[in-house]
Amino acid sequence: MEAFWIRSARIWGVLALTALAVWLGMVVFYAPVEKVQGVVQKIFYAHVPNSLPAYLGFGLTALGGLLFLITRRESYDRLAQAGAEVGVVFCTLIVVTGPIWAKPVWGHWWVWDLRLTATLVLWFIYLAYLFLRAFAYGSDATKTFASVYGIAGIIAVPFVKFAVELAKGQTMHPDDPAKAGLPAEMQFTLMAGFIAYLLVFAYFLSRRLEIAKLEADLQERLDP
Amino acid sequence: MHLVELIDVDKRYSGIRALRQISMTIGAGSLVHVAGANGAGKSTLLRVIAAVTRPSHGAVHVFGEDAFKASAASNRARVGYLGAASALYADLTVAENLRFSATLFGLDESAIGSQLQAMNLGEVADQKVGTLSFGYRRRVGLARALLNNPDLLLLDEPWNGLDQEAAKGLFTVLNARVQAGQTTLVAAHATAADPLPFNRVLQLERGRIVEDV
Amino acid sequence: MTGARVAAAILRKDLLLDLRLGDRLGQMWVFAALVIVLMSITLPAVNDETRAWVPALLWTIALLASLLGLARSLQTERDDGAIQQLVQVPCDRGWVFLGKVAANWLALFALLLWIALLSALFLDVAWTRAGFEMIGLALLGSLGLAALGTLLATLASSSRFAQFLLPVLLFPLMLPILVWASLLTRDLLGGQISAAPLWGVLALYDWIFLLIGYFTFNAILED
Numbered sequence: 226m227e228a229f230w231i232r233s234a235r236i237w238g239v240l241a242l243t244a245l246a247v248w249l250g251m252v253v254f255y256a257p258v259e260k261v262q263g264v265v266q267k268i269f270y271a272h273v274p275n276s277l278p279a280y281l282g283f284g285l286t287a288l289g290g291l292l293f294l295i296t297r298r299e300s301y302d303r304l305a306q307a308g309a310e311v312g313v314v315f316c317t318l319i320v321v322t323g324p325i326w327a328k329p330v331w332g333h334w335w336v337w338d339l340r341l342t343a344t345l346v347l348w349f350i351y352l353a354y355l356f357l358r359a360f361a362y363g364s365d366a367t368k369t370f371a372s373v374y375g376i377a378g379i380i381a382v383p384f385v386k387f388a389v390e391l392a393k394g395q396t397m398h399p400d401d402p403a404k405a406g407l408p409a410e411m412q413f414t415l416m417a418g419f420i421a422y423l424l425v426f427a428y429f430l431s432r433r434l435e436i437a438k439l440e441a442d443l444q445e446r447l448d449p
Numbered sequence: 450m451h452l453v454e455l456i457d458v459d460k461r462y463s464g465i466r467a468l469r470q471i472s473m474t475i476g477a478g479s480l481v482h483v484a485g486a487n488g489a490g491k492s493t494l495l496r497v498i499a500a501v502t503r504p505s506h507g508a509v510h511v512f513g514e515d516a517f518k519a520s521a522a523s524n525r526a527r528v529g530y531l532g533a534a535s536a537l538y539a540d541l542t543v544a545e546n547l548r549f550s551a552t553l554f555g556l557d558e559s560a561i562g563s564q565l566q567a568m569n570l571g572e573v574a575d576q577k578v579g580t581l582s583f584g585y586r587r588r589v590g591l592a593r594a595l596l597n598n599p600d601l602l603l604l605d606e607p608w609n610g611l612d613q614e615a616a617k618g619l620f621t622v623l624n625a626r627v628q629a630g631q632t633t634l635v636a637a638h639a640t641a642a643d644p645l646p647f648n649r650v651l652q653l654e655r656g657r658i659v660e661d662v
Numbered sequence: 663m664t665g666a667r668v669a670a671a672i673l674r675k676d677l678l679l680d681l682r683l684g685d686r687l688g689q690m691w692v693f694a695a696l697v698i699v700l701m702s703i704t705l706p707a708v709n710d711e712t713r714a715w716v717p718a719l720l721w722t723i724a725l726l727a728s729l730l731g732l733a734r735s736l737q738t739e740r741d742d743g744a745i746q747q748l749v750q751v752p753c754d755r756g757w758v759f760l761g762k763v764a765a766n767w768l769a770l771f772a773l774l775l776w777i778a779l780l781s782a783l784f785l786d787v788a789w790t791r792a793g794f795e796m797i798g799l800a801l802l803g804s805l806g807l808a809a810l811g812t813l814l815a816t817l818a819s820s821s822r823f824a825q826f827l828l829p830v831l832l833f834p835l836m837l838p839i840l841v842w843a844s845l846l847t848r849d850l851l852g853g854q855i856s857a858a859p860l861w862g863v864l865a866l867y868d869w870i871f872l873l874i875g876y877f878t879f880n881a882i883l884e885d
Contacts, residue, residue, distance in 0.1 A: 294881055349834040356830055360823045364462045365505055366885050370817045373878045374831065377813070380874070381835045384867055388838035391845060391860075448466055496885070501749045503884040519754060519880065523664070526752035534743030538675070540683055552671035553751050555664060586742075593747075 227300045227434055234431035241428045244421035248414070256414040265329045272322040274418035275315045276344075278426035282312020283351055285430075287379035290372030299441065302368040305375055307433035309354050311426060316348045342389045343382075350378040451510070452477045452601060452632050453498055458507035460493050460656075467493035468504070469656040475634070477600075480627050480646060483636040485653030491636035492533055494653065495603045498634065499530040511601065526554050529599030531607060535590030539579030543570055543589050546578055547596060554597045564592040569618060584610035595622065602626065602633040620645060665757035672748070672761030679738060680769060686734045690773045694727040695780055702784040717847035720781055721840050724774055725807065725833070731769050732811040733828055735762065736819035749883045756876035758883065759812065763875065767808040774800045792850035799850065802861070803843040806868040810835055813875040816882055838867055 252270045259266035289305030292298070323341055324334040335341070354374050361367035407415070451474040460468040467490045475481060483491050496502040497509055500516040511528070514521040537546050547561045565571050568588045578586060587610045594602065608616055623645055626633050635645075652660035680686055701719065708716060739745040748758045778800075781787040789796060810832060818827035842864045849856040 294878070346834050346837055349830075353827075353830045353834060356827060357817065357821075360821045360827055362463055362820065362822070364885070365503060366820060366882075369878075369881045369884070370820070373813070373874070373882060374817060376878075377835060377871070377874055380870060381838065384838040384863070385834075387863065388841035392841045444464055448464070499750065501746055501885060503881075517884070522754055523752050525750050528750070530746070530750060532743060532746055534746070536743045536746045538679065538738065538744055539741065540679055541675070545678070549671060549675050550747060552674075553668055553747065555667060555752075 230431040231435045231438060234435055237424060237428035237431050241424035244424045248417040248421040251414040251417050256410050262330055268322055268326045270414050270418045272326055273415060274422040275319045277419060278422050279312050279315040279319060281426060282308045283379060286375040290375035293368060293372045303434060303437040305372060307430055307437060309351050311429045311433055313351050313355060319344050320348055337393050339390050339393055342393060343386045346385045347382060354378060454510040456508045458497060458504045458509060460497060461505045466656050471658060473658060477632055478630040479632055479648050481634045482647040482650045483634055484650055489653040490656040491653055492605050495605050495634060495636055499528060499603050526597060527600045529594040529597060529602040531590050531594040531604050533605050535586045537578045537586060537589055540577060542575050542577050544574045546589060547593060550593045550596055556597060560596050564596055567622060568592040584612060587611060588615055600631055604635045606637055607635060608637060664753040668751045668753055669757045669761035672758060673764045676765030686731050687769055687772055689730045690727045691776050693730055694723055694777050697723050698780045698784055708785055714848055716785055716787060718844035720777055721844050724777055725836055725840060727773055728770055728807055728811060729829055732815040735766055736815045740819055755880045755883050759875045759879040763808045763812045766812050767805055770804040770808050771800060774804055791853055796850050799843060799846050802864050802868060803839060806839045809868060809871040809875055
């Protein structure tokens with residue numbers, strides 16, 4: 226599977242760039258300006274589509290970790306690491322674009338709202354994962370430790386959501402936009418965003434896997 | 450059946466390769482000298498055989514079973530290992546340390562008494578390990594490794610810090626093990642000339658076995 | 663049976679060390695006392711409105727203080743490589759995890775008792791109103807903290823930056839326990855029993871991390 230991703234990196238890149246151009250065009254020219262919020266609402270198209278790649282990345286981290294613990298194959302550990310790094314990039318974008326949108330609309334940069342808070346905790350968990358990898362001594366043990374934490378992290382996610390819901394109560398955050406009766410133009414633009422972001426995710430992931438593989442091969446060559 | 454069998458074992462520590470493609474077997478009843486310079490991979494080799502460190506690649510069979518399989522756990526009761534560290538709790542006394550290890554292995558009190566005697570530790574038995582000198586701590590570590598009268602004993606630089614008398618005691622123990630048909634691997638610098646009846650020397654260099662006699 | 667014996671031996675050894683040295687409990691107690699006194703002085707006096715904040719404050723203080731004890735628990739094993747013996751136990755190493763968790767559970771429960779005493783003294787918390795359910799809650803809360811703390815302290819302790827890594831790893835995963843325990847404590851102090859699902863999910867979370875620790879400790883200890 227790793228080989229497939231590495232080989233297809235360039236294709237993903239071309240697809241991602243194309244989709245991003247289409248999406249951007251749709252955001253600027255096609256999607257209507259929302260009546261109440263005005264043009265600010267358009268950050269919506271840059272904010273919402275981050276969620277899927279972020280979850281996908283963290284899911285791969287847990288999956289890669291689990292498979293690594295079972296099979297001890299290093300390619301799974303590389304998959305887990307790549308998933309976490311790319312996932313953190315998208316999760317960071319959620320956490321950054323959220324407040325940029327929230328300030329003009331809700332009047333505060335940050336509100337301790339259910340989704341925002343849960344995403345923030347998710348972000349902390351996978352930042353911790355990256356810290357764990359960065360600060361360990363870099364032996365095989367690091368891979369085992371990271372795998373365990375990656376699995377523990379994903380298991381904690383539903384509990385974190387439940388806990389935040391109890392602690393913070395009702396959400397201000399809009400519901401799932403697909404159900405919220407958006408005009409068709411808005412829905413199509415959002416859809417284009419999801420597709421574009423997923424393609425960017427695929428491109429980042431394949432490049433990250435390629436780098437990890439090159440590093441591993443280099444190690445082998447330097448010290449046979 | 451070989452007591453120990455290594456198949457194509459590699460071990461990496463953050464990019465440094467401590468062991469490279471080691472394949473070998475060790476038969477029952479041998480006394481093996483693992484020799485080599487600092488950093489040649491002696492300690493790692495013992496750690497891997499003791500199943501304390503998982504190899505990056507390759508397989509380790511001890512007593513005919515994959516040492517890293519869950520089902521091989523009970524085999525660890527037949528292995529004694531003294532690593533580079535003595536693996537003792539500084540705030541427990543010598544006797545308490547040995548009692549803890551004995552409980553882990555399911556041994557009774559008599560094993561402790563005989564090891565205290567064999568390593569001549571009777572007079573410090575009730576002292577905290579943290580107050581003892583390095584040589585004494587090594588002796589306690591040896592007593593711990595010998596506690597379960599292991600079929601396979603792995604010693605990493607056991608003469609480090611031992612005075613002449615204690616070294617003599619260790620010679621006696623190792624000789625007795627050869628008589629009893631038990632297997633021992635001793636990692637020590639090539640320069641330490643030992644009058645022990647080693648029947649095999651593994652010379653390690655940069656993680657490889659370069660000589661096997 | 664070997665496993666239970668190993669876990670019991672580790673628990674006994676840790677208890678012996680705790681009772682003999684007292685440094686682990688002592689450090690946590692002194693730290694918790696300092697923070698509570700500091701808070702009592704700095705924060706405005708507790709009134710009916712702010713009383714709802716107190717449970718969350720106390721559980722957070724417990725979490726902060728626990729860092730000292732959890733790190734110490736693993737330091738004992740890392741010093742002089744004593745952990746190597748635990749790697750060599752002739753049974754599944756999951757039992758090593760359970761033994762360490764048991765010892766930490768006791769120590770953390772003692773920490774909670776201490777915090778309860780201090781808060782009764784300085785913050786006027788009426789624990790008698792909470793009843794025996796509060797002891798059950800303290801046991802569940804400290805068990806979760808012990809399970810997560812033992813697992814993550816083991817991961818952190820092999821790093822150069824263990825002191826930094828332990829809270830970074832521990833806090834996000836402890837958040838659910840912190841929230842549930844605080845809510846349940848608030849309800850208990852208010853004289854009401856919270857809904858059963860809240861207790862259930864707390865117990866479930868404890869159980870899940872006991873299982874994760876049990877099943878991964880084999881690999882974790884193999885360096």
